Amino acid sequence: MRMFAAFIIWLMMSFSVLAVGVDEVRLSDPAEEARAQNIMKQLRCLVCQNQSIVDSDAGLAKDLRIIVRERVIEGDDDQQVLTYMTSRYGDWVLLKPPFDGATIVLWLSPFLLLMIGFFVIYKNQTARKTTGNSVPLSAEEKKRLKSLLKDKGNK
Amino acid sequence: MIVEIGHYALILACLLSFIQGTFPLYGALNNRGRLMALSSPAAYGQLFFVTIAFASLMYAFVVSDFSVANVARNSHTLKPMLYKVSAVWGNHEGSILFWALILALYGAMVAFFGRNLPKTLHVRVLAIQALVGLGFYLFLLLTSNPFERVYPFPMEGNGLNPLLQDPGLAFHPPLLYMGYVGLSVTFSFAVGALIEGRVDAAWARWVRPWTLLAWCFLTAGITLGSWWAYYELGWGGWWFWDPVENASFMPWLVATALLHSAIVVEKRDTLKSWTILLAIIAFSFSLLGTFIVRSGVLTSVHAFATDPERGVFILMFLFIVIGGSLLLFALRADKLTPGGLFAPISRESMLVINNLLLSVAALVVLFGTLYPLLRDALTGDKITVGPPFFNIAFGLLMIPLILVMGLGPSTNWKRADLKGLSSRLSFVFAASVVVALALFYITSGNDIMAAVWLGLGIWLLFSTIFEWAERIKLFKAGSLKRMGRQPRASVGMTLGHLGLALAVIGMAGTSYWNTEYQGIMSHGDTVSISGYDLTLKDTDGIIGPNYSAVRATFDVSKDGISLAPLSPEARVYLTPPMPTTEAAILSTLRGDLFVVIGEANSEEYDKWAVRLYYKPLQLWLWLGVAVMVLGGLISLSDRRFRMGSPKGARKA
Numbered sequence: 018m019r020m021f022a023a024f025i026i027w028l029m030m031s032f033s034v035l036a037v038g039v040d041e042v043r044l045s046d047p048a049e050e051a052r053a054q055n056i057m058k059q060l061r062c063l064v065c066q067n068q069s070i071v072d073s074d075a076g077l078a079k080d081l082r083i084i085v086r087e088r089v090i091e092g093d094d095d096q097q098v099l100t101y102m103t104s105r106y107g108d109w110v111l112l113k114p115p116f117d118g119a120t121i122v123l124w125l126s127p128f129l130l131l132m133i134g135f136f137v138i139y140k141n142q143t144a145r146k147t148t149g150n151s152v153p154l155s156a157e158e159k160k161r162l163k164s165l166l167k168d169k170g171n172k
Numbered sequence: 173m174i175v176e177i178g179h180y181a182l183i184l185a186c187l188l189s190f191i192q193g194t195f196p197l198y199g200a201l202n203n204r205g206r207l208m209a210l211s212s213p214a215a216y217g218q219l220f221f222v223t224i225a226f227a228s229l230m231y232a233f234v235v236s237d238f239s240v241a242n243v244a245r246n247s248h249t250l251k252p253m254l255y256k257v258s259a260v261w262g263n264h265e266g267s268i269l270f271w272a273l274i275l276a277l278y279g280a281m282v283a284f285f286g287r288n289l290p291k292t293l294h295v296r297v298l299a300i301q302a303l304v305g306l307g308f309y310l311f312l313l314l315t316s317n318p319f320e321r322v323y324p325f326p327m328e329g330n331g332l333n334p335l336l337q338d339p340g341l342a343f344h345p346p347l348l349y350m351g352y353v354g355l356s357v358t359f360s361f362a363v364g365a366l367i368e369g370r371v372d373a374a375w376a377r378w379v380r381p382w383t384l385l386a387w388c389f390l391t392a393g394i395t396l397g398s399w400w401a402y403y404e405l406g407w408g409g410w411w412f413w414d415p416v417e418n419a420s421f422m423p424w425l426v427a428t429a430l431l432h433s434a435i436v437v438e439k440r441d442t443l444k445s446w447t448i449l450l451a452i453i454a455f456s457f458s459l460l461g462t463f464i465v466r467s468g469v470l471t472s473v474h475a476f477a478t479d480p481e482r483g484v485f486i487l488m489f490l491f492i493v494i495g496g497s498l499l500l501f502a503l504r505a506d507k508l509t510p511g512g513l514f515a516p517i518s519r520e521s522m523l524v525i526n527n528l529l530l531s532v533a534a535l536v537v538l539f540g541t542l543y544p545l546l547r548d549a550l551t552g553d554k555i556t557v558g559p560p561f562f563n564i565a566f567g568l569l570m571i572p573l574i575l576v577m578g579l580g581p582s583t584n585w586k587r588a589d590l591k592g593l594s595s596r597l598s599f600v601f602a603a604s605v606v607v608a609l610a611l612f613y614i615t616s617g618n619d620i621m622a623a624v625w626l627g628l629g630i631w632l633l634f635s636t637i638f639e640w641a642e643r644i645k646l647f648k649a650g651s652l653k654r655m656g657r658q659p660r661a662s663v664g665m666t667l668g669h670l671g672l673a674l675a676v677i678g679m680a681g682t683s684y685w686n687t688e689y690q691g692i693m694s695h696g697d698t699v700s701i702s703g704y705d706l707t708l709k710d711t712d713g714i715i716g717p718n719y720s721a722v723r724a725t726f727d728v729s730k731d732g733i734s735l736a737p738l739s740p741e742a743r744v745y746l747t748p749p750m751p752t753t754e755a756a757i758l759s760t761l762r763g764d765l766f767v768v769i770g771e772a773n774s775e776e777y778d779k780w781a782v783r784l785y786y787k788p789l790q791l792w793l794w795l796g797v798a799v800m801v802l803g804g805l806i807s808l809s810d811r812r813f814r815m816g817s818p819k820g821a822r823k824a
Contacts, residue, residue: 061558114555142516
């Protein structure tokens with residue numbers, strides 16, 4: 018799984034990941050804070066790999082957390098905060114790719130692949146059923162069959 | 173001098189692999205006994221010389237010979253000995269040499285254990301193994317030579333990434349590589365069989381132990397890495413769907429499918445060409461994983477450009493191995509006679525569904541991993557395919573898989589009686605639904621998906637135990653005797669499925685019920701989380717061999733009863749300078765209490781950044797995987813599957 022070299026590369030890139038990212042400024046209303054945290058979980062730390070801004074202590078992630086909390090205080094709903102972030106940083110900032118024309122193939126890939134798989138299996142099975150295991154008789158076998166049938170007819 | 177001997181030995185191994193990969197192959201075609209006789213000695217010789225090469229590189233690391241560029245880049249005199257040794261495979265060149273070593277080891281094992289194989293098949297399998305090896309030797313010698321000297325040499329090395337200085341990660345790559353490379357044997361058998369034009373039950377019986385061995389290593393290796401990430405990275409996650417993890421998970425999925433389809437070939441002599449294809453794909457994934465990760469193409473599309481030599485070699489090598497074997501498959505697959513027919517409801521069908529779901533899952537993971545790359549290359553748009561995508565797409569595929577897993581072992585070969593099957597298992601199914609709903613109710617219904625996943629885990633647990641109980645006729649006279657007489661392969665199957673059931677329950681618990689606290693604490697502060705009270709008692713500065721650290725001591729109590737204190741550390745390594753966290757974890761079957769401490773706040777005295785997590789059932793995940801691997805090993809010890817056993821001793 019984790020091969021070393023790649024790890025070294027990305028950990029060097031984002032080594033501040035490891036420090037414990039705890040913000041001193043938190044929203045006073047626990048419900049609002051929980052909502053902010055939930056939004057942060059959906060946003061990518063821009064300099065780390067596959068890590069949300071909640072889990073990262075990169076400086077940039079901290080800045081993004083501040084922005085999210087600001088938007089939440091301003092009274093934005095969850096979707097508005099996310100839209101605000103994508104308008105600034107693009108779809109790249111979303112950990113979950115949006116479902117749109119460009120990503121439809123991605124989102125539907127499990128279903129498409131499953132359908133193709135089922136189709137191939139179905140085709141294969143029906144083809145096997147009609148031909149079965151039978152191997153066509155060779156000329157010699159046909160002759161022998163014919164003579165056997167003839168013998169029966171004579172008796 | 174020793175380093176030059178290693179370099180020379182590597183060149184000799186390369187030449188031997190060329191000999192092993194060509195002359196015997198020609199000999200097998202023209203029935204020349206003398207040429208064929210070259211192959212086993214060449215395989216042993218290859219192992220001998222690669223071992224010398226590897227040992228001399230290890231020597232250079234142990235004595236910290238910084239005149240070797242690779243050692244200077246990746247080692248340091250202050251490092252503990254274990255990490256000097258593990259640094260050998262902790263870098264690009266060394267890890268590729270390690271690959272080559274394991275490849276040669278497997279080659280020699282095939283040469284030794286396969287003596288009873290039909291001569292031509294044996295020779296061909298070894299030849300393919302050698303040709304794959306040849307690619308690796310050339311890659312090493314031409315683009316990634318670990319023995320390169322540097323002059324003037326530095327007095328001190330650069331050190332190894334501190335995160336990698338951990339016993340878990342010292343042993344993670346060897347296990348993983350044993351798994352990756354183990355699939356090369358299955359691959360060589362598949363290609364060998366395609367050249368021979370024959371696949372039968374005997375072939376499947378030869379292939380299964382190798383697949384099983386690779387699978388056990390792969391499972392253990394992946395999990396060790398995941399466990400390391402859990403306790404070392406410090407935010408309590410154990411799987412991130414990052415490309416490096418996916419690179420190892422895809423071969424695992426395909427190997428799991430292969431393991432099951434090989435059973436069908438063995439028992440029922442059908443699904444042959446599919447099994448061959450799976451064997452090819454499984455190894456292709458492990459090559460792809462190794463190289464894609466190595467080339468750095470996943471962190472950036474532009475990585476290829478920075479090191480075109482390696483990139484081009486990798487592309488060519490992948491093209492030849494994967495393309496060549498698939499071409500051979502396309503040309504020869506129809507030569508394989510189709511075997512027995514089976515009804516839509518039968519053990520075979522269940523295994524076909526298993527194969528379909530696992531293969532689709534592997535492809536979806538591949539697609540999700542490469543999608544941002546493809547999109548960036550085609551349109552220049554940057555997009556992230558993060559864990560939420562994989563959790564949804566992969567999770568959806570696993571739901572039917574686990575449902576079928578519960579049914580499969582109770583289903584008869586060829587044609588099963590649907591009525592009988594449902595009447596036997598509907599009770600088990602109902603029981604699992606009831607238990608899942610009850611748990612959902614008790615936990616005050618926070619998330620319906622938690623109930624779904626727990627229910628699936630419980631269904632798998634119950635149905636596996638039920639099938640086992642039926643098989644040994646539990647509670648009837650002589651059931652103990654029957655239990656002892658079960659073939660080890662079926663004991664292995666039961667344990668494998670049982671292990672997955674435990675792991676699924678663990679995953680559900682830790683994913684859906686975890687609670688966390690993060691905040692700033694001072695001495696004497698107490699925080700409560702999931703029934704535990706933690707008090708920050710003390711903080712001490714400590715000095716390790718190559719790091720300095722702050723160690724915090726938390727007093728832990730539950731319901732007023734004190735437990736052993738927890739001591740997480742925040743370390744700063746010296747070379748390279750880097751902060752890391754050492755989590756303190758209290759593991760119980762109920763859940764893990766996980767404590768991480770950060771650096772002191774620089775502006776104010778006595779303020780400590782603290783993260784606490786409570787991860788219910790986390791231990792079940794690790795235990796479950798351990799049971800899975802145990803099942804694999806028990807199955808491997810079945811005498812019918814001794815590697816290269818000429819014929820099955822008896823039918824099950």
